[in-house]
Amino acid sequence: xxxxxxxxxxxxxxxxxxxxxxxxxxxxxxxxxxxxxxxxxxxxxxxxxxxxxxxxxxxxxxxxxxxxxxxxxxxxxxxxxxxxxxxxxxxxxxxxxxxxxxxxxxxxxxxxxxxxxxxxxxxxxxxxxxxxxxxxxxxxxxxxxxxxxxxxxxxxxxxxxxxxxxxxxxxxxxxxxxxxxxxxxxxxxxxxxxxxxxxxxxxxxxxxxxxxxxxxxxxxxxxxxxxxxxxxxxxxxxxxxxxxxxxxxxxxxxxxxxxxxxxxxxxxxxxxxxxxxxxxxxxxxxxxxxxxxxxxxxxxxxx
Amino acid sequence: xxxxxxxxxxxxxxxxxxxxxxxxxxxxxxxxxxxxxxxxxxxxxxxxxxxxxxxxxxxxxxxxxxxxxxxxxxxxxxxxxxxxxxxxxxxxxxxxxxxxxxxxxxxxxxxxxxxxxxxxxxxxxxxxxxxxxxxxxxxxxxxxxxxxxxxxxxxxxxxxxxxxxxxxxxxxxxxxxxxxxxxxxxxxxxxxxxxxxxxxxxxxxxxxxxxxxxxxxxxxxxxxxxxxxxxxxxxxxxxxxxxxxxxxxxxxxx
Numbered sequence: 439x440x441x442x443x444x445x446x447x448x449x450x451x452x453x454x455x456x457x458x459x460x461x462x463x464x465x466x467x468x469x470x471x472x473x474x475x476x477x478x479x480x481x482x483x484x485x486x487x488x489x490x491x492x493x494x495x496x497x498x499x500x501x502x503x504x505x506x507x508x509x510x511x512x513x514x515x516x517x518x519x520x521x522x523x524x525x526x527x528x529x530x531x532x533x534x535x536x537x538x539x540x541x542x543x544x545x546x547x548x549x550x551x552x553x554x555x556x557x558x559x560x561x562x563x564x565x566x567x568x569x570x571x572x573x574x575x576x577x578x579x580x581x582x583x584x585x586x587x588x589x590x591x592x593x594x595x596x597x598x599x600x601x602x603x604x605x606x607x608x609x610x611x612x613x614x615x616x617x618x619x620x621x622x623x624x625x626x627x628x629x630x631x632x633x634x635x636x637x638x639x640x641x642x643x644x645x646x647x648x649x650x651x652x653x654x655x656x657x658x659x660x661x662x663x664x665x666x667x668x669x670x671x672x673x674x675x676x677x678x679x680x681x682x683x684x685x686x687x688x689x690x691x692x693x694x695x696x697x698x699x700x701x702x703x704x705x706x707x708x709x710x711x712x713x714x715x716x717x718x719x720x721x722x723x724x725x726x727x728x729x730x731x732x733x734x735x736x737x738x739x740x741x
Numbered sequence: 742x743x744x745x746x747x748x749x750x751x752x753x754x755x756x757x758x759x760x761x762x763x764x765x766x767x768x769x770x771x772x773x774x775x776x777x778x779x780x781x782x783x784x785x786x787x788x789x790x791x792x793x794x795x796x797x798x799x800x801x802x803x804x805x806x807x808x809x810x811x812x813x814x815x816x817x818x819x820x821x822x823x824x825x826x827x828x829x830x831x832x833x834x835x836x837x838x839x840x841x842x843x844x845x846x847x848x849x850x851x852x853x854x855x856x857x858x859x860x861x862x863x864x865x866x867x868x869x870x871x872x873x874x875x876x877x878x879x880x881x882x883x884x885x886x887x888x889x890x891x892x893x894x895x896x897x898x899x900x901x902x903x904x905x906x907x908x909x910x911x912x913x914x915x916x917x918x919x920x921x922x923x924x925x926x927x928x929x930x931x932x933x934x935x936x937x938x939x940x941x942x943x944x945x946x947x948x949x950x951x952x953x954x955x956x957x958x959x960x961x962x963x964x965x966x967x968x969x970x971x972x973x974x975x976x977x978x979x980x981x982x983x984x985x986x987x988x989x990x991x992x993x994x995x
Contacts, residue, residue: 617836621840622840622850623797624827625904631854635854636840636842
């Protein structure tokens with residue numbers, strides 16, 4: 439029989455207890471290190487960009503046209519082009535993606551048809567952007583006869599982001615506990631009313647987060663838009679918000695950045711960096727907008 | 742027993758999920774304003790039976806239902822408006838589910854979905870349901886806080902208030918007391934004794950003694966078969982027709 443330990447002995451340090459405490463400290467330290475490993479490069483990148491871009495950065499830089507073979511002046515046509523492309527592709531992809539995900543997650547029964555669709559969504563999300571570019575060229579530019587245009591490029595970006603929006607929205611919807619839906623159905627509330635009243639309000643943050651990530655991706659992609667509607671240079675009026683029609687060609691920040699860093703000799707160092715800062719700014723701006731939207735929805739929800 | 746007056750009439754009910762049959766042809770009547778107890782060990786088909794009665798079993802893709810369910814003599818599976826039908830049945834699940842809405846909205850959600858918009862009308866209904874569920878005194882000052890912030894026992898009473906919010910004719914309780922404390926359980930049992938004047942109650946319970954305390958008649962299910970159905974007094978007195986019933990209620994198995 440084991441001797442019952444007296445109370446005092448329970449408070450003394452044992453070998454196994456020491457080992458436990460040691461591993462605990464190590465684990466905590468390693469995880470903290472990994473967190474820093476993620477944050478530090480991010481800060482370094484942003485800091486480095488700002489430092490290099492500083493001489494060229496000004497309000498005018500955003501609103502001016504490029505001058506002297508893009509070696510001077512601003513980036514307004516490219517800035518505006520990226521805004522157009524991102525917003526139009528978002529307006530196309532977000533509603534379709536969210537509604538498709540609602541169908542797949544809330545209505546569709548498990549059968550071979552939905553299994554194939556789910557498989558297709560996952561696989562499409564992994565298709566390289568250059569392949570989407572070729573598809574866009576074939577489908578929108580040539581077959582649909584849109585030509586190389588803002589619309590064709592936006593549609594290509596929408597097709598590229600759609601599968602990921604569907605996948606992330608589905609993820610957000612399925613995170614809402616099944617018991618909420620059952621409780622609602624039990625009261626004779628219809629599926630759509632349940633989705634609107636219970637499921638959507640509880641998944642809207644996740645859905646928006648998924649969409650935002652795709653906005654950033656759409657803003658940064660070069661290949662799909664290069665094939666379908668973006669040009670090296672296009673003159674527009676300074677600060678003109680409505681410079682591009684849907685069937686016009688346009689400039690875009692990602693493409694512009696590529697051009698001035700590799701194709702044009704003699705560009706001052708600060709200009710590409712300033713362009714990069716603005717591109718980053720556009721992405722952060724859209725992110726900030728959606729965060730505001732998220733807070734607004736959370737505080738004003740009437741459904 | 743006169744069949745015409747039965748609130749619910751279930752005839753030769755068979756339920757299977759895929760290849761697995763869980764209810765093997767049971768038939769029974771439930772009379773208006775009675776508390777109908779259902780006892781039996783787990784896997785005996787109690788919950789499936791309730792889901793057939795309020796037709797939420799249709800949300801399970803591979804479920805198959807045979808037999809007839811009639812409410813007030815009308816076949817439940819032939820009604821035109823399934824939402825209207827479900828509304829006539831209140832359902833309380835085993836685990837309390839506070840919807841992530843305010844306490845007020847929890848109760849007002851179903852009435853709103855049926856088009857009740859008048860504020861005063863909603864206020865009155867919410868108050869009455871919370872009172873009936875013995876929760877009003879505890880929450881009347883904080884109706885705009887989240888329902889999910891309530892304690893487990895309070896959430897279960899909120900669930901009952903919600904089930905009452907669509908003014909059902911039949912109230913089904915599925916093992917409502919497994920996740921809550923004895924004091925709340927007794928409170929809810931008192932609530933049920935009041936409610937029986939207004940509606941028919943189906944009480945599925947894992948506590949045999951709870952059925953004994955409350956039910957007028959009790960049905961004993963085992964592995965999807967109806968073993969016995971009878972007056973509660975008789976079922977629990979040790980004089981039940983089937984020896985299995987006597988063994989179950991005395992705790993010999995289950």
